[in-house]
Amino acid sequence: MGYFSRVRGLLQFICILLLVSNCHGLLQRRKARRSFKTSVIKSESVRSDLLSQCTLYWRNATLNHFSFVKYKGVDKAFKQRYYVCSNYWKAPTSTSGPGPIFFYAGNEADVLLYLNNTGLMWENAPSQGAMLVFAEHRYYGQSRPFAPWPKSGLKPYQLDYLSTEQAMFDYVELVDEIKKEFRAEQAAVIAFGGSYGGMLAAWMRMKYPHVIDGAIAASAPIWNFFGETPTYDTGSFAQGVTYDASMEAGSSRNCVYNVRAFWSTLSRLAQTPEGCALINQNLNLCPDSTVSSPSDAEAVRDWIADAWDNMAMGNFPYASGYILNGDGQLPPFPIHEACRSMATDVPSDMDLLQGMAGAIGVYYNHSHLTPCFDYKAGVNDETDAVDMLWDFQWCSELFMPSSTDGVNDMFWPAPFDAAAAAADCRASWQVSPRPLHAQREWGGRRIEAASNIVFTNGLLDPWHGGGGLTVPVGA
Structure with a gap:
């Protein structure tokens, strides 16, 4: 031959x-x-x-x-x-x-x-x-x-x-x-x-x-x-994450609806001190990582969305530490596990907050040893290191746009802003993306x-x- x-x-x-x-x-x-x-x-x-x-x-x-x-x-x-x-x-x-x-x-x-x-x-x-x-x-x-x-x-x-x-x-x-x-x-x-x-x-x-x-x-x-x-459809990644959380992919019936409802609830509650207190208590945020303003709530929102993104990328049918860079292990079908906490039929504000705490715990508390959540930290040092280096590559040559619309996905409306992203890249790395x-x-x-x-x-x-x-x- x-x-x-x-x-x-x-x-x-x-x-x-x-x-x-x-x-x-x-x-x-x-x-x-x-x-x-x-x-x-x-x-x-x-x-x-x-x-x-x-x-x-x-x-x-x-x-x-x-x-x-x-x-x-x-x-x-x-x-x-x-x-x-x-x-x-x-x-x-x-x-x-x-x-x-x-x-x-x-x-x-x-x-x-x-x-x-x-x-x-x-x-x-x-x-x-x-x-x-x-x-x-x-x-x-x-x-x-x-x-x-x-x-x-x-x-x-x-x-x-x-x-x-x-x-x-x-x-x-x-x-x-x-x-x-x-x-x-x-x-x-x-x-x-x-x-x-x-x-x-x-x-x-x-x-x-x-x-x-x-x-x-x-x-x-x-x-x-x-x-x-x-x-390229910039919303396809978010739509893929949403599919993983849907009944068609084997997740709980109300998961997509409740995750989508969570973002507006978080934003509304963050407008008042009383609402911020509800967020901090029911999301189980650490004392030095609490929400006290709408901008804090946006940071929490992005941190929570990151958990869903990563669980979707690591949505294997078997337990795996791959998506955690070898430091810990996610259960089989982690998205399914997370969605079980977001399955309430008619959720109250407290139901949504507590359900989301349980859902992101599949990722951020994969060890079952985390007493509270620090939204200013990543899941582990190894993943933070990868994110840092990848951020430079994203900013320099691999400028990969992504967006959400809150309709075809379970997130919130956020069209991709190339100009804002480029400005952030210049501030972070002194480089301008080449789209x-x-x-x-x-x-x-x-x-x-x-x-x-x-x-x-x-x-x-x-x-x-x-x-x-x-x-x-x-x-």
Whole structure:
């Protein structure tokens, strides 16, 4: 069998298995900035049976692949982490070529999170004789340029090398190094990725087809940008979250209605001191994190909506710590669990407040050890660290608009304000978004020249609205 026939056969085999899979993403909407931390997964959350099959490697990664000039005070390289798991790999012999390389294009978290949760790679490695490689995305996990990082965080110029293009070229060099080290120059390389990692996998196949022979892009919202034709529906993410909370998706009958009613109740109560007291008591807010004004209530609103967004992204049918970056665990179908607290038929103000406290507790009190809620804090340090770095990427090159309307979703009317978002990005990072950058760089929906890319989307995943749900004309 020829090389390209082997690649096509391998992708077809994996596609059959994908028909019964449902992959959700980690990619997050833009959030408020919090203190700067590092995004390292807790070691006790990693499956030892998987990790024991892998070898940890470090490489000297080039900081700036696209400049030949060394700037004063800027190092040329940084230490990048990756894992090679070769137990099942079919090494080349005198009579047969090597087995394929399954390459996980790491996204915005510690690489061990993906080693621990990318079951499709592990499940297919034995039958395909595949080597597994899990690469860590620059700046995330322990692959940190300019390390050690100060508590105050990196300066904007130090974050200038945090981009998809730089990360992808890291992976191009890594594939080349691995092939040489293992004498696997003829091995087919299949890139895997979920959410942002799925975007990277697909884009690598498009941009570096001589390096990546095929890609499995799960929950990859590559069309979640300005400039698409037809236009991307900015409300699709919120509609996806709402679907997860609906009866059609298995949630309680009144959940969507009651969640939608909660926002106006919160806003109305925040107008008076008595109403603020009801909010603080029934939402179980901590004494140093109380609501005393309408602006406080807006901050609480956004913090609560963040819980629903993340529970929808982690709405797996089994218990999982994936969406918590390995620090804790959500129950099976966390949205269903949250909706049980929002099931009252004719709720009073107190019912809505207490019900919402129970609902967001599925996420913010996943440990069942949180005595009260601090709406000024995230769910854990690991997730805060990811959010911080992702915020820079969102502000610079991955300007992904989202909106809510309170009619087709269970939130409140909030059209996307690109000008306000850009102003906030300048204030936060001293960068201005380039709204059309992704569409111009990667081609938007005009990817008919690409090949050997499998896009998979679970309809319970709210990112599917920006994913590859249809085959481009001419593909």
